Amino acid sequence: MRKxxxxxxxxxxxxxxKKKKPVxxxxxxxxxxxxxxxxxxxxxxxxxxxxxxxxxKVPRDLPAGYGKDRIVAMVRDPYWxxxxxxxxxxxxxxxESALGQEWHQSKPILRLLDVSSGxxxxxxxxxxxxxxxxxxx
Numbered sequence: 001m002r003k004x005x006x007x008x009x010x011x012x013x014x015x016x017x018k019k020k021k022p023v024x025x026x027x028x029x030x031x032x033x034x035x036x037x038x039x040x041x042x043x044x045x046x047x048x049x050x051x052x053x054x055x056x057k058v059p060r061d062l063p064a065g066y067g068k069d070r071i072v073a074m075v076r077d078p079y080w081x082x083x084x085x086x087x088x089x090x091x092x093x094x095x096e097s098a099l100g101q102e103w104h105q106s107k108p109i110l111r112l113l114d115v116s117s118g119x120x121x122x123x124x125x126x127x128x129x130x131x132x133x134x135x136x137x
Contacts, residue, residue, distance in 0.1 A: 071085040110133055
């Protein structure tokens with residue numbers, strides 16, 4: 001059935017009329033607020049009240065800690081460590097030249113060492129775990 005036929009079938013019969021006109025959709029009227037197309041167009045680009053310029057508060061130089069090879073490990077809980085690091089381009093180039101041809105097969109790892117052994121006179125350390133680091137880290 002077409003829409004008009006369905007409406008005729010569902011609508012209650014009207015007495016006194018023999019021939020029914022097809023139902024046509026009414027044109028849509030404007031919303032409760034009368035707006036012109038020009039107002040609509042101009043409101044598309046209205047971003048509200050401008051904020052004050054905060055560019056003066058952006059630091060001009062990086063902090064002194066940047067540009068140094070370092071790793072920071074923080075204990076999150078008894079089972080998790082949070083680590084972050086920075087390696088300068090120079091350090092990566094040194095590793096590349098030291099590894100030579102093996103550089104392309106090498107993988108970065110984070111090595112967890114146990115330095116809390118009972119021996120206080122020597123600095124013995126044992127490897128607990130090697131954690132492979134994803135290349136995008």
